[in-house]
Amino acid sequence: MAPFDLDACIDKVRDKQLLGEALIREICEKTKEVLMRESNVIHIASPVTVVGDIHGQFHDLVEIFRIGGSAPNTNYLFLGDYVDRGLHSVETISLLTCLKLRYPERIQLIRGNHESRAVTQTYGFYLECTRKYGSPAVWQAFTDMFDYLTLSVVVDDAIFCVHGGLSPSIHHIDQVKIIDRFREIPHEGPMADLVWSDPDPEKEDFAISPRGAGYTFGASIVKKFLNLNGMNHVLRAHQLCMEGYSILYDDQLSTVWSAPNYCYRCGNMASILEVSPGGKRYFNVFEAAPENERDGPNQQQPAKAIEYFL
Amino acid sequence: MSSDQAVRGTDDDAASMRISAVNQGYLKDTFAPIFHPPSTPSAAAGPSSPRKPPLINIGTHHRTYAIDLLIDRFFTSCGDAGGQVVSLGAGSDTRYFRYMERPHPPHIRKYIEVDFAASTAHKIKQITGSPRRLPFLVHRNITPDIELRSSASSHPDAANASPTSLISPIYTLLPLDLRHASPKELNDLLLPYLDTKVPTLFLAECVFCYLPPKINETLIKCFGQTFEKCSGIIYEMLGSRDSFGQVMRRNLASRNLDIPGADPFPDLSSESKRFTDPALGEGAFSASGAKSLWDIRKSVIDKEELSRIGKLEMLDEIEELKLVLSHYVIAWGSKGEGMDALHL
Numbered sequence A: 001m002a003p004f005d006l007d008a009c010i011d012k013v014r015d016k017q018l019l020g021e022a023l024i025r026e027i028c029e030k031t032k033e034v035l036m037r038e039s040n041v042i043h044i045a046s047p048v049t050v051v052g053d054i055h056g057q058f059h060d061l062v063e064i065f066r067i068g069g070s071a072p073n074t075n076y077l078f079l080g081d082y083v084d085r086g087l088h089s090v091e092t093i094s095l096l097t098c099l100k101l102r103y104p105e106r107i108q109l110i111r112g113n114h115e116s117r118a119v120t121q122t123y124g125f126y127l128e129c130t131r132k133y134g135s136p137a138v139w140q141a142f143t144d145m146f147d148y149l150t151l152s153v154v155v156d157d158a159i160f161c162v163h164g165g166l167s168p169s170i171h172h173i174d175q176v177k178i179i180d181r182f183r184e185i186p187h188e189g190p191m192a193d194l195v196w197s198d199p200d201p202e203k204e205d206f207a208i209s210p211r212g213a214g215y216t217f218g219a220s221i222v223k224k225f226l227n228l229n230g231m232n233h234v235l236r237a238h239q240l241c242m243e244g245y246s247i248l249y250d251d252q253l254s255t256v257w258s259a260p261n262y263c264y265r266c267g268n269m270a271s272i273l274e275v276s277p278g279g280k281r282y283f284n285v286f287e288a289a290p291e292n293e294r295d296g297p298n299q300q301q302p303a304k305a306i307e308y309f310l
Numbered sequence B: 001m002s003s004d005q006a007v008r009g010t011d012d013d014a015a016s017m018r019i020s021a022v023n024q025g026y027l028k029d030t031f032a033p034i035f036h037p038p039s040t041p042s043a044a045a046g047p048s049s050p051r052k053p054p055l056i057n058i059g060t061h062h063r064t065y066a067i068d069l070l071i072d073r074f075f076t077s078c079g080d081a082g083g084q085v086v087s088l089g090a091g092s093d094t095r096y097f098r099y100m101e102r103p104h105p106p107h108i109r110k111y112i113e114v115d116f117a118a119s120t121a122h123k124i125k126q127i128t129g130s131p132r133r134l135p136f137l138v139h140r141n142i143t144p145d146i147e148l149r150s151s152a153s154s155h156p157d158a159a160n161a162s163p164t165s166l167i168s169p170i171y172t173l174l175p176l177d178l179r180h181a182s183p184k185e186l187n188d189l190l191l192p193y194l195d196t197k198v199p200t201l202f203l204a205e206c207v208f209c210y211l212p213p214k215i216n217e218t219l220i221k222c223f224g225q226t227f228e229k230c231s232g233i234i235y236e237m238l239g240s241r242d243s244f245g246q247v248m249r250r251n252l253a254s255r256n257l258d259i260p261g262a263d264p265f266p267d268l269s270s271e272s273k274r275f276t277d278p279a280l281g282e283g284a285f286s287a288s289g290a291k292s293l294w295d296i297r298k299s300v301i302d303k304e305e306l307s308r309i310g311k312l313e314m315l316d317e318i319e320e321l322k323l324v325l326s327h328y329v330i331a332w333g334s335k336g337e338g339m340d341a342l343h344l
Helices: A006-014 A021-036 A058-068 A089-102 A117-122 A125-133 A137-146 A190-196 A219-229 B004-023 B054-081 B095-101 B117-128 B131-137 B183-193 B213-226 B243-253 B268-272 B278-283 B293-299 B303-310 B319-325
Strands: A041-044 A048-051 A076-078 A107-109 A152-155 A159-161 A215-217 A233-236 A245-248 A253-256 A270-276 A280-286 B083-088 B108-115 B147-149 B165-167 B171-175 B200-205 B230-237 B287-292 B328-335
Touching (some): A021 A089, A058 A270, A058 A280, A089 A125, A089 A137, A117 A137, A253 A280, B054 B200, B054 B293, B054 B303, B117 B165, B171 B183, B213 B230, B268 B328, B287 B293, B293 B328
Parallel strands (some): B083 B108, B200 B230
Antiparallel strands (some): A048 A270
């Protein structure tokens, strides 16, 4: 294929235009080459702005760049769950993939539990791809690329960032490094735990998760993990926060959630976390972007129902 | 104020949610396909699309399970003499048929469904167009004695008008626009078919929320005053004023739906007292309570059943489920001797 103009692609996707299927496949191939070289634990330095679940809410992603600053002027760390649930998963993951390819050192993409073939077939990404492209080819290209996404990032050797949470199989981060991540997310085991687990303030230890995958874990687990690894904070996403974020365990763990008015129904706030040198952490809270009113469920062809029990 | 068509359209949502829950294995309902596809043309919003998200299937399961449980408890307290049920705004509901299909159905003396004439006319067509189900209008294996009636009308085509009433020994389908019904009209419609001395349950599933609060008060009062032994079950969304409630009202408004009937009940506490409200006067009930669908999930549904449905689909998150299910409640009330066993 002829060399393509990545900057032109980025402009196009930012404008919410779809890229052609062949171009998507090429971009995914090239991005895999970049991702392949990354460790399961990437070490980066602040300043960095950390983003939680986006779930296909493209207009809110654009809002995030407005609030947090454009790449590459701002460094970004995305904690996964780019697709499913929202209306524009394709545009969302297309933009993030292009940005990663364009600025690999400025943008980090972690894998979430929705970056999975099984989950995307239940929660909307597969359907959206087939509707917008007429075939599953684009879904295949993206889900193949998901297999290459890293599992964790450490900021300033102090903040352990992962999509879900901790694992009973992982005490030291060296154990994360030896995971073979280049595959579909398994149903169980350390890789599944990292993307599926949740903190539970009512428990001290690990317990079975009501989600059916991963575990819940308590304060003492976090404390032990941080001590053993010489770090001071666990930062994750994965759970809806009505206020946009939540802080637990004496500020040893926090959750950042970046999809405002989730599913156009939950009425929640969202946030991005700005980490500055010196360990400063600031949750920048925001509401749903006004563009959602003009390009929301009712404006799609055909209009998409916001489901309530009626 | 909601548009007529919009409110009738909510039955399309209920019907398609029922079908989805049945197809995914949450509910058993051999009658649901008879009453789907629905009467009013679906909006392009696609309420008739077959498969709903796991969250919706779960909510549909919990609501059906809990209301069935309450109704079973009602019939238990009726004893051998049996009881009567009046289902307001029943739409495409299949409950009567599901109950009669059981190996040992409860002793249902009368089961009356009330809805807009356009809806009852449509349901009659669906019932009469499916002859294999007719036996369930009375009891299995007995040929039913059915009378179909059209609404009284001075229209020249009245004689050819579709029937809007179906009267059979137990199951009875009657037309009434609840928004404009006075207590007298309600009694005139129902009392020819009911015995006021027999324990009677009225069911209002997602219907009061669309009506003005005064009408709902009148309806509850009417039942409370007319029947010596009476129970009521109401299921609907809370009229919450939190951000979820605000977003819900906005989203419903874009479908021309308004929920004035939910406004006086922004929380569980207010719903749990609505049957014993002194404003109901002589029609007040003596016991009442309410639980959200989330409470029901936590404390009412049998653990084995929860485990069974948990295996049907992958639910990826709990927070959203808790948020949505916490905003839907089932409220119950009862009056009369022996009726207070009705609760969750």
